[in-house]
Amino acid sequence: MNKTDDIIRHIHSLVPGDKKIRIMNVCGSHEHTIAFSGMRSLMPENLEIIPGPGCPVCVCPESDIINAINLSQRDDVILVTYGDMLRVPSKEGSIRAQGGNYRMVSSPQECIQIADSHRDKKIIFFSIGFETTTAPTAAILESGIPENLYILSSHRLTPTIMEILVKDAEIGIDGFIAPGHVSAIVGANAWNVFSEQYGIPTVVAGFQADNLMLGIAEILRQLKYGETKTGNVYAGVVKPEGNVQAQKIMDRFFEVSDVNWRGIGHIPGSGLELREEYSGKDARKVFDLQEIKESAIPGCICGNVILGKAYPADCKLFTKVCSPNSPKGPCMVSGEGACNIWYKTG
Amino acid sequence: MCVGVPMQLTEINYPSGVAEAKGVKRTIGLQLLPEGVLEIGDHVIVHVGFAIEKVDKKMADEIWEALEEVLQMMDEEEEERARGLSSDGDG
Numbered sequence: 001m002n003k004t005d006d007i008i009r010h011i012h013s014l015v016p017g018d019k020k021i022r023i024m025n026v027c028g029s030h031e032h033t034i035a036f037s038g039m040r041s042l043m044p045e046n047l048e049i050i051p052g053p054g055c056p057v058c059v060c061p062e063s064d065i066i067n068a069i070n071l072s073q074r075d076d077v078i079l080v081t082y083g084d085m086l087r088v089p090s091k092e093g094s095i096r097a098q099g100g101n102y103r104m105v106s107s108p109q110e111c112i113q114i115a116d117s118h119r120d121k122k123i124i125f126f127s128i129g130f131e132t133t134t135a136p137t138a139a140i141l142e143s144g145i146p147e148n149l150y151i152l153s154s155h156r157l158t159p160t161i162m163e164i165l166v167k168d169a170e171i172g173i174d175g176f177i178a179p180g181h182v183s184a185i186v187g188a189n190a191w192n193v194f195s196e197q198y199g200i201p202t203v204v205a206g207f208q209a210d211n212l213m214l215g216i217a218e219i220l221r222q223l224k225y226g227e228t229k230t231g232n233v234y235a236g237v238v239k240p241e242g243n244v245q246a247q248k249i250m251d252r253f254f255e256v257s258d259v260n261w262r263g264i265g266h267i268p269g270s271g272l273e274l275r276e277e278y279s280g281k282d283a284r285k286v287f288d289l290q291e292i293k294e295s296a297i298p299g300c301i302c303g304n305v306i307l308g309k310a311y312p313a314d315c316k317l318f319t320k321v322c323s324p325n326s327p328k329g330p331c332m333v334s335g336e337g338a339c340n341i342w343y344k345t346g
Numbered sequence: 347m348c349v350g351v352p353m354q355l356t357e358i359n360y361p362s363g364v365a366e367a368k369g370v371k372r373t374i375g376l377q378l379l380p381e382g383v384l385e386i387g388d389h390v391i392v393h394v395g396f397a398i399e400k401v402d403k404k405m406a407d408e409i410w411e412a413l414e415e416v417l418q419m420m421d422e423e424e425e426e427r428a429r430g431l432s433s434d435g436d437g
Contacts, residue, residue: 029349033412036419082394107395109375132350136396139377143361181350184391184399208412236405237391243399246378344420 007213008042014220015044022172023047023219024308026162027054027179028336029207035345037209049216050308051338053161053261054179056129057084058306058330058337061260063292064154065090068126071152071287073100078118080104080111081126082133084334089327091295095126108140115146124283128154131185134254134272135246141253145281152283153273155254158182159190160270161261166198171308175219176202177212180234185250187242188232195228203231204238253278262294262330263303300329305338312342319343350391350398351413352406358384365392367410 015021025031031051034040040049053059065085069092072079079095079102086096086104095102101121103114108125115123123146127137134155141151158179165171178191183204191202201222205215211233218231232238250272259271274282283289299317304310312318312331322328324340331337353365353374361377363384375396376384384390389406390397401409 032416036416107375109373109395132393132398135378135398136375136394139361139375139396142377143375181391181393181398184350206409206412208408208415211408211412236408237399237401243378245380246398249378 004210004213007210007217011047011213011217011220012044014217014224015047016224017046020046020048021174021220021223022050022308023175023177023216024050024052024165024171024173025054025177025179025212026052026158027177027182028056028334028341029181030054030177030179030205030212031338031341032336033207033209033212035341038345039209039213043216047216047220050311051305051341052165052308053158053264053306055306055331055334055336055338056133056156057082057088057334058302059156059161059261059264060085060088060128060154060330061262062090062294063260064126064128064152065095066092066292067289068124068152069093069095069098071124071283071289072102073098074122076120076122077101078103078114078121078123079126080114080123082106082128084336085126085128087327087333088330089297089333108136111149112140112145115149119148121148123149124152124287125149126152126154130156130158130179131182131250135185135243135250138246138250138253141278141281142249149281150283150286151274151281152289153254153271154259155272156259156261157256157270157272159186159193160267162191163193164267164270165307166194166200168307173200173308174223175200177215177219178202178204178230180204180206180237183232183234183238183242185243185246187240187247188230188238189240190242191230195230199228201228201231204234206234206237260291260294261306263300263306297329302329302331302337302339305331312339315339349413350393350409352389352401352409353392353397354406355384355386355388355390358386360384363397365390365397
């Protein structure tokens with residue numbers, strides 16, 4: 001009997017025979033491991049592991065994408081963003097298809113090099129993602145950025161969206177697998193609200209299949225014995241308090257804002273924008289960007305997939321007309337999107 | 347975009363440094379970790395070019411094992427898909 005077999009057997013012994021249990025992961029990399037390892041097929045039938053809002057480009061509002069496209073078409077601008085953002089569709093197309101002058105970066109650090117070597121242009125970094133990408137953007141601001149570099153912030157807060165999910169009775173979440181590297185920034189304690197206020201076990205896990213299954217077993221153990229608390233099976237990386245220096249730097253430059261989530265809607269206090277004192281670097285203010293009403297993608301249920309209300313396979317477009325090569329909705333674009341992952345794993 | 351990879355520090359010029367993984371060297375930002383806690387030879391988790399946490403070698407190896415596990419599974423799926431497409435085409 002190997003270690004993996006032991007964990008699976010343990011999971012089976014902890015699941016009650018008569019009740020459906022729904023555990024949500026909120027990290028694209030977790031969903032990746034779960035789907036590619038075939039873990040779901042090894043779980044008890046009444047245990048559902050549902051993908052949640054772990055894909056940052058999937059929730060980026062269409063309005064921000066259209067504004068980014070429009071900015072890139074200006075003669076005096078170079079738009080810079082992560083590769084995943086380039087192919088995300090909007091009613092005006094994607095940045096890659098419709099964008100004028102744009103560059104792909106894999107780190108905010110590269111924005112500084114681009115700005116330094118294009119002094120005659122305004123460089124706009126379309127900075128998106130959860131806490132793991134917010135902190136690096138805050139880090140370049142901390143070091144000082146060139147005069148011609150601006151930030152279009154579309155950052156989102158993981159704990160806030162999770163709280164929205166908990167309050168939605170239709171979803172019915174019994175436990176959360178908390179994202180490993182977001183937790184490295186915000187700290188395992190950031191999830192205490194779920195056990196303390198909502199009675200939902202939340203366990204931080206890493207990215208190995210065995211480690212993820214250990215996290216699932218810990219959630220089930222807590223449910224069985226009624227002792228809800230934040231667990232951490234990724235303690236070699238994640239501290240209870242998180243990365244305090246990163247939190248301080250983020251707080252110095254960003255403040256909480258009310259924002260839209262694509263396919264989900266307006267969620268108060270769930271985003272981050274540059275603080276007023278840095279408004280001279282805020283592309284939204286400097287370029288007077290306006291909110292553009294979101295349009296629905298006919299047939300696409302990406303919003304419900306992100307919320308854990310539907311699986312990719314429930315979508316009529318999935319694999320028929322929507323594929324990674326021809327994505328109709330944002331969840332099919334990114335390697336962290338549930339539809340993209342499920343497409344690749346059949 | 348949110349995948350963090352462990353790398354080993356080979357140079358430190360705080361707030362930046364050079365880190366290596368799998369024979370690839372990259373200049374990375376260190377300012378998300380306090381100056382003085384890092385030494386050459388330390389392992390860090392790197393996200394979009396910035397070290398976000400220091401980890402021990404055992405943890406770094408385990409994370410790489412997980413990444414390689416997923417990469418291998420993706421390769422196998424791709425190969426299977428390619429074989430499926432090829433046999434569809436033949437048939």
